[in-house]
Amino acid sequence: MAAAAAAEEEKTVKYGIIGVGMMGREHLINLYHLRDHRVSVVCAADPHPPSLDSALHLAHSFNWPLHVFSGHKELLDSGLCDVVIVSSPNMTHYQILIDIIAHPKPHHVLVEKPLCTTVPHCKQVVDAAKKRPDIMVQVGLEYRYMPPVAKLIEIVKAGEVGPIRMVAIREHRFPFLVKVNNWNRFNANSGGTLVEKCCHFFDLMRLFAGANPVRVMASGAMDVNHKDEVYDGKVPDIIDNAYVIVEFDNGSRGMLDLCMFAEGSKNEQEISVVGDIGKGEAFVPEGIVKFGTRVAGRDGVQTIQTVDKRIKYDGLHHGSSFLEHLNFLYAIRNKGTKAPEVDLIDGLVSVAIGVAAQVSIEQGRFVTMEEVLK
Template identity: 30%
Template sequence: MKVAIIGLGFRLGYLGRIFRDMDPTFEIVGHVDPAPAGLPGLDEAGISAGKAYATPQEMIASETFDLLMVGSPNHMHLEHIRIGLEAGLTVFTEKPIVVTIEESLELARLLHRHGHDRLLVGLVLRYSPLYRDLRQAQAEGRLGEIVSIEASEHIEPYHGAFFMRDWRRYGRYAGGFMLEKCCHDLDLYNGVVGARPRYVSSFGGRKSFIPANDPRNEGANDMEVYHRKPSGWEGSDKVFDSDGDLIDYQTAIVEYENGAAMTFHTNLNVPDQFRRFCVIGSKGMAEGDFVRGYLDVHSARNNEKVVAKTYQAPSEMSHHYGADEQMAEDVFKFITEGQTLPVSALNAIEAGILALAMDEARFARKVVDLAPVWAEYDACLHGTAAASSAAQTKSA
């Protein structure tokens, strides 16, 4: 499989290695990136990044390939996706797919014109063994109707510090932390509920990564933990005095169109990190943790544990609990055999709209009603009505 890359950052540099491990014929024919942070990782693995081009248009005109991969900063995704779709290419984009409601509507218009199946998205947790087993238990009727979900994504201080130092610290580039990082999780639980979110409220801010908590105030000189993960484009060495507008904790409550409810919590300063969920249905409950690697399902009829599974990543170098390896295999089969993928661009847009609504609710301290957004989104997606350039959300 031959690919071309727009935005050769750390993520696509890593995925290049995963795709090569899965497919020995994998080849990067070219890339567009003025400062490709992922290049050293490819070099270390003996993988060529192909020819460097100044613009996506020049690369597309000069090379022949099976897949255009977009790994540019989030705020550039829409334009790079547009270039690929209008050139008739199959496009893979990293998450989040776009960074505003307005861009979500514009992408829906693009998909109406060019089709949904030519845009793939790296919501990699859909490929994880744990999530697949959760959906299997649900399909077997072990949970019944989904009633409520309690879920979280908590990350270690070194990773939180990376966000405070990286370009992702700016909302204008990343779209906010819920969108940048937690869209994975929101997509998973949207899938489990099987309905769109309707009402959203949220609270949060920054309380950990602030000057008052700088370890150097206590005489500590060892800051290695906060610089362990390197930053790329527009990187900074400031952690507790970051100039970004990123939050470091947030909670949200969601009611779905079918009446199911979810609470979601994220925090960037959790020393013993976890990424867990409890999905409670009318017939049973499923509890699991992606970091700690387990899934338990209990029956509400007799309290018995009917599923008990544990998980381990394929190697110490594996990201996302083995899901990257499965995603690479499935994307390859999609390109070569037309195999169906477990996540779509539409799933990504809808998870992104939920994340953006969480931030709107947090900023305005209100309950956001997403009904007007979904109406305009559907009009854009299906071409059934002229859609305005922006969606107006209403408080409940």
């Protein structure tokens, strides 16, 4: 057994990327910076020729030969890779994941968030994956790995602030970027802003609270961004600001404050967790964590500058994608003893909270998780 494990450790893990737009190429760069861990990207699939050309150029600059395909089924049938990264547009995730899971050759999967755009599709992927114990699937909720967020998670898990009562997350940032064919301008494609973007934050709320969501109330609108844009005769319908309240089954509460026309912010994300005995805060991109107790008061607040020396490439997400890959690679090489840290249930619940919030905005009421998950 030890000899077999050692042989597996020495084997180069070969990756294929499905969807090589901005995020797909970001994954390629992260994996290049992991090359000392015996990984390589050997193939890519994308129906958009300019994206494929950009990926080819990037791979060649790394001296990585890259086989390219216009469709994901051709990539799977090629047998070239062991692991597949799904970083295609949100609305394509469901069918691609079902095809990967059903394929005779097992491929481990890292799928970008959101897992799928609807709860039924997420549940079908979860059910399909249960029948393939030879496949591991990790969901790309990489905000967990941002150094200040990871430090705050560590503080909470150590019990330094006591049982969590309140989680408040503020994301004040720039509007959605332009994507291929402007797919991210419409709810039908993205799942809606609170699914597409905010599944990250609902995942963190659940992680900090250590509990599952019960019901959701939200208020939001499309007030500033994209209102003067028209694509094929259609005006975008994605909201650009919202408040969302999430109640958990242990009595704790989470609150999201989202604004996507706030380029004048010092930090893009500010996270606050308050427990019975203390409070912790994380600030991104400052990379700062603040932590204090009720007893010590304001004068006792500590400020910690967080650095993770394992990060070799900061990229678009402050090194979290690099750490995500490092974590997933470890799980792949230790299959049977190590499961992915961010699994399909995490992906499902983060989408379900976002869906509940979207429904709440549309109908002006609390929405229970039971009705969304059923």
